[in-house]
Amino acid sequence: MALMNRQVVLRRRPDGLVVPDDTELVTVPSPEPADGEALVRITYVGVDAAARTWLDDQPGYLPPVQLGEVVRAAGIGEIVSSRCDAYAVGDVVTMLAGFTDYTIVRDDLFCTPVTGMDVVDHPAVLSVYGPTGATAYFGMHDVGRPEAGQTVVVSAAAGATGSIAGQIARIAGARVVGIAGGPDKCRAVVEDFGFDACIDYREGDLDAALKAHCPRGVDVYFDNVGGEILDAVLGRLAANARVVLCGVISSYLTGEHPGPANYVNLLARTASMQGFNALNEWHRFDEAFAALRQWDADGLLVHRETVYEGLESCVDALNGIFTGANLGKMMVKISEPT
Ligand SMILES: NC(=O)c1ccc[n+]([C@@H]2O[C@H](COP(=O)([O-])OP(=O)(O)OC[C@H]3O[C@@H](n4cnc5c(N)ncnc54)[C@H](OP(=O)(O)O)[C@@H]3O)[C@@H](O)[C@H]2O)c1
Secondary structure (H helix, E strand, C coil), X not given: CCCEEEEEEECCCCCCCCCHHHEEEEEEECCCCCCCEEEEEEEEEECCHHHHHCCCCCCCCCCCCCCCCECCCEEEEEEEEECCCCCCCCCEEEEECCCECEEEEECCCCEEECHHHCCXXXXXXXXXXXXXXXXXXXXXXXXXXXXXXXXXXXXXXXXXXXXXXXXXXXXXXXXXXXXXXXXXXXXXXXXXXXXXXXXXXXXXXXXXXXXXXXXXXXXXXXXXXXXXXXXHHHCCEEEEEEEXXXXXXXXXXXXXXXXXXHHHHHHHXXXXXXXCCHHHHHHHHHHHHHHHHHHHHCCCCCCCXXXXXXXXXXXXXXXXXXXXXXXXXXXXXXXCCC
């Protein structure tokens, strides 16, 4: 009997959060792998802010998802049939797939075997030993470069990237202040992820809180958010500060990027602001995973996952990262790992 494949496809480009008529859950025959390909049964899909930007008709580092195509997302799964030398049945791989039960992979940039990494915890692979952990590592290690005793601020600190990035700075000996939405998240940032302090940006005066928590200024700011929070932190930079431009989640739903007035402080503080794209460091992912695994083994790294159940909940999960529904990595369980 033919294997059937459920997929969430794009029907209409969303305006803001994704609403029911923007996508459709369809059932189609599963694709057959051709020579040089393999078929993967997805176990978990990661839900990234970028997945929402790919639904807009805007050029980016990947082409927009076209109407009728599967909503793109990173995932992990198991090879169930193979017609290539790179993968055997049972191998666990991470890949850029989508909200779908099955997908085809090739031996290329977007598919990485993880079986050899000795990692059996699929959610942990998505939250740490995949693009999210690599993003935190390259952004903080290469661009932020925190030193012992320096003050590091991380926005979206209770999220997947921010929670790991802040811990990397703390391991380097920095004093780390998170910014997150709500008292529960701020408590988790300090008590679970081990930050020194956390500011609730939804409560009170952000400028005053930054001044209180960063009396000598901010040496490194790891920015996941942009907008008003970026502007406020730019106003508190220390001399020679580094601003890591990781993401701009506050503007992904509107597509509007209000300019930060306090950018003039980059001049006054001889500071720098640099963007980066973790996918450009694909050839160095092993370096990132080795460091993360060592810290994990040493008990220095905490990761959390927020897991939704079933393909039907993928869109809710995607919307959830814009409403702050996640602690740690947002993901959806699609099927049971063997
Ligand atoms: N440069 C790269 O290579 C790269 C790679 C991957 C991801 N990224 C970027 O990294 C950032 C974090 O992504 P992630 O996947 O790890 O997501 P995440 O941090 O796990 O989830 C997003 C969090 O952002 C916060 N947020 C949402 N809307 C906000 C707003 N308007 N203002 C302030 N905070 C808001 C929410 O937390 P609160 O409840 O605390 O508000 C939410 O939980 C994104 O900007 C993403 O684009 C960059």
